[in-house]
Amino acid sequence: MNPLSYENEKIPQSIERFLLDLKDILGDDAELLVNRIEISGIKCALVTFEGMVSTSIITQLILRPIEEISIKRATPFVLWEHIKTKLILSTDRAEAFTYGEFIRRLMSGFAFLYIDGIDGAMGFGVQGYDKRGIDEPSGESDIKGARDGFTETINTNISLIRRRVKSPTLRIEKFVIGTKSKTDVAFVYMTDKASRSMLREIRRKLQGIELETVLTSGYIKPFLEGRSFGFFDSVGTTERPDVLCGKILEGRVAMLIDGTPFALIVPYLFTENFQTIDDYSSRPFYAFFLRIIKFFGFIISVLLPGVYVAVATFHPEFFNEKLLLILASEEASAPLSLGAEAFIMLILYELIKEAALRLPKVIGGAVSIVGGLIIGDASVSSGLVSTPLLIAVALSVTASFVIPSLNESTTLLRFLFLLAGSFAGLFGIALAGALVLLNITAEANLGVPYFAPISPFIPRSMGDIAIRLPFKKLQSRNFNINSYKGENR
Amino acid sequence: MKISSFEMIALLLLSRIFTLMIYSPIFSFPTSVQLVGIALSTVLQGALALFLIVLMKKTGYKSFDEVLFGNKIAGCIFSAVYCLFFILSGAAVLSSFIAFARDIFFPGQSFLAFALPIAAVCIYGAILGIKPLGRSAGLLFFIFLLMFAVTVLSSSERLSSVGTYGGEFTAKGVLLSAVYDMSRSLEFVMLPFIAVFSKNIRKDYFGFLASRLVILETAVFLIGSVLKEYIDYTKFPFFTLGGAVGGFIRLDALYLVMWTFCAVVKISLIIFFSGYIAKRFLPRTNYRFIYSGIAVMLFSLCGVFMKNSEISAIIYAVLSLILGGIVPIIIYSREVRSYDKKTSSDNAGNFSADRV
Structure with missing residues (x-):
């Protein structure tokens, strides 16, 4: 043999x-x-x-x-x-x-x-291997939601979903992916919600996978994405069973992969990055406030360093007199250009973040203190970096924590806008903005436009985007993601 | 691939709004003359468009390039003319954009510093196609409306003073104003080509014409009534208006950003349509290569043609009328005649067969 x-x-x-x-x-x-x-x-x-x-x-x-x-x-x-x-x-x-x-x-x-x-x-x-118990999801914390998160064991994850959706229309199809690893992958959907063409397309995409092994959800993600050169992820990720159930009840398809607590969801929309399970536990007006904060946070996290450098370098007349004087006095002693300062600060932040993430937790904390407090304080007091710029960078970085699911995109876009602003001022910022806008509006996965319902603008769906309508109104909408497919024809 | 009415209207409007932002009065006519001139130009465009759309309908909304290539030689010649016209228009758009940016915000900057990044973004936009362009335009149009509303509201105080930019009301002035508006209506020349991307061309184009009329008339009225004689001393009145009326925010900063967006949309659209036509000549060439080639031509010609002068405006207006109205009407009329002939001969054949 x-x-x-x-x-x-x-x-x-x-x-x-x-x-x-x-x-x-x-x-x-x-x-x-x-x-x-x-x-x-x-x-x-x-x-x-x-x-x-x-x-x-x-x-x-x-x-x-x-x-x-x-x-x-x-x-x-x-x-x-x-x-x-x-x-x-x-x-x-x-x-x-x-x-x-x-x-x-x-x-x-x-x-x-x-x-x-x-x-x-x-x-x-008669499986009897050791496995991690059900624990609170580490990357998607909330205040009023459930405390159980997915684990690395696919069967446990399936049971978490079945406990929440006791409908006979809930279907779980199992596949084996990975010529060597033979990883179990479960395909979760509602037969009365998910469209057949979408399921067919996902099956076709999965059949095209010829990987030897599937160790994390990231191995499968690229095969489910709409386009290769998108700035944003058109495949969602969650470690919360309640979130996943909410998604499949809207006609989406979820994918559980044995060995990882992160489930994949397709199709996924840009606006979903701003929705959390807590929005539905809070009162509508507070949820509306939170959503606005998150949208604002995204804009700040991506644009603030770039716009600050662009305006201060190329269009200082846009600042008011007092602010301009403060900036001028701060920048007078800095040896580098504003763009270079901002670039170095952002690179330093990424270095410290990576170090804190990869090191053991005990040392990681120390790295944060050394990086954040000592280096930050020393660079300002020595005059290498101006205080207003440090505030802009810190604000931008802090704002990105509001939408953790967009972390990869915001990090890269922040650099893109900074470069554009440093070299060409607001003109560069606008060009970079046009590039991102064209990119995001071109994105579609499984026939669903990624930027919907903002563009294409779908007024009937706006009740759960910037605002969150009360459940009495939301319940009658019976939203299904497949209703967006027509908008992409 | 078709786009929604809203996206199509927004796309065409943004394209026109770009020229509104670089609105630079070359004839110095009173506001009332300009208002009537714009209305006259819009009515003329509407009448020609209606006639053209009726003809299009009779051919079952056959695409213009398909009709053109009914006769291969004529198709090649006319397509080349349209392609060249779009490229020259794009070059004119880009040259005015760079002139504005260098004049107002970046004095002394080199041409390439503007041309290269904008070329890259516009080629990318054209390659992505009309759908992302339409969707982006839809979103940007909201921002423009917001900006425009702020401009209108902020101007209200200054509107209380009597009168607008004055002068004598003459028929010649009205005619020249109409010509000037016509010379800036590239969207009219695009009409025969956009039909294939539209779900309802009549609704889309007349929606565009109506919105365009409202926006242009309001803008010209505001410029005339707020800036008055100061218009004679300003190069870009709409931009100056933004700086003059911006109370709580710096509208001129927003204008620069909005204007860049509009330039990207307009130039991408021009490259897209030029490429769409060029693909007929070069069916086997990769479309990315075609778009890049067109962009290189467009950027090389930038500034060489179509200077902002009276003569160029008149030439441009006449060309727009010919290419946007007369040529498509003649070509579609021929198509309708041949279609009718074919139908009647088919019917006659059926009739004799029945008799037998």
Whole structure:
């Protein structure tokens, strides 16, 4: 048996051949456990992987009932049928007739019973590997929402969704992606909400994946995106089951990937970055206020350093007299140009952020203090950087924390606008703005324009964008994302 | 690929608003003359457009380039003329944009410092196509409306004083004002080409004409009544108006930003349509290559042609009338005649067959 091309090879009827094949495929894997037993006089083998199954469950639910089997004039087929039809053993059962299926399930924590004379094996889901418990999502905190977040185990994540949506129209389709990793990917949607053409398109996109392994959701994301050169992500990410349920109830499709707590959502809109689950727990006027703050935060985080440098360098007449005097006195002692100062400050911030993120948490805190306080304070007091510029950079960076899902985009756009403002003032800012606007309005995923309902402008959908209407009004809207598809024709 | 009515109207309006922002009076006519001239030009454009749209409808809204290429040689010649006209118009637009920016905000800056970045963005816009251009225009039009509303509201105090920019009301003045407006109506020449991208060309184009009339008349009235004689001393009255009336915000800063946006939209649109026509000649050439080539031509010609003078305005107006009205009407009329002939001969054939 060639260990590289076993996928479609059929399982043989002879136990000796079967065990030899297993040795060929898996080598002398120390974790592979093969227990040869005899049931009603027929040779059998129970195959498991150590550490993947629960020893107590396997003993209680499988080994004991199997040992008690006593069939007169037993044949392999009769024994197979007996176990199949008269014993439950495990609710999660599977039959494998090819080595591909057998190995994949074996490595997912199944225990397989092979019966000599049968060209297949019977699997029982007795997974017992260690897994992280359900915990609060680390990147999407909220005040009044649920406290449970997705984990790395796909089945746990599916149960979190099923507990919230108990509708028979909730569908979960499982795929296997990764020629080597054989990662389980679940495709979650509502049959009465998601459009068939959208599902077809997603299946087509997933079938085009030829990766060897899928270690994080980022491996699959590019295959689901609308265009390659977008400034923004047209695929959403969440680690909150409540958010995911909200999305699939609006006709979207979610993707759970085994091994990562981040689920993917398609199609995703720009405006969704400004919505949080807390908006729906607060009173509408407060939610409206929060949304405005978030939109404002986004604009500040992207534009402030660039516009500040542009106006101060090229159009100082736009400042009022007092402010201009303050800026002039501060800048008089700075050795570098304003653009260079801002650029260095932003690069320094990114360096400190990366250092704080990658280092162990204890040291990470110290890095923040050294970077933020000591370097920041020293650079201002030494006159290397002016205070107003430092305020502009700090404000911009702080504002970006308001919309964490746009962090990647805001970081890059901040640099783009800074460069544009440094070289060409407001003209450069406007050109960069036009570039971003053209880019964002050209983005569409699965036929849904990314910038909807702002552009194309869809008035009926504005009730949950800048403002958040009361639920009494929202409930009658029965919003479905597929209603935007017509706007892209 | 069609765009919504709102997007189409916004796209055409932004294109026209660009020329409003660089509105530079060359004939020094009184405000009342200019108001009537603009109305006259709009009525003329509307009448020609209506006639053209009726003809288009009779051909089942066949695209203009398809009709042009019914005769290959004539198609090639006319397409080349349209393509060249759009490129020259784009060059004129860009040259006025750079002249304004260098004059007001960046004195002494080199031409390339403006041309290269704007070329890159406009080529990108043209490559993305009319849909993103239309959507961007829709959003930008809201910002323009906001800015315009602030201008109108801020002007209200100054409007209380009597009179506008004065002078004698003459028929010649009205005619020349109409010619001047016509010379700046590139959108009229685009009409036969935009039909294929419009869901309802009649609604879109007349919506554009009506909105254009309201905006232009209001702007010209405000300029005349707020700036009055000061118009003679200002190069860009609409921009000066922004600086003069901006009470709580610096409108001139917003104007610069808005104006850059409009320039990008207009030049991208011009490159897009030039490329759309050029693709007929070069069907196998990559469209990105075509757009880039057109942009290079446009930027190379920038400033060479179409200086802001009386003669150039008259030439431009006549060319606009010919290319936007007369040529498409003649070509569509021929198409309708041949279509009618074909239909009647088909009917005659059916009739004789029935008799047999």
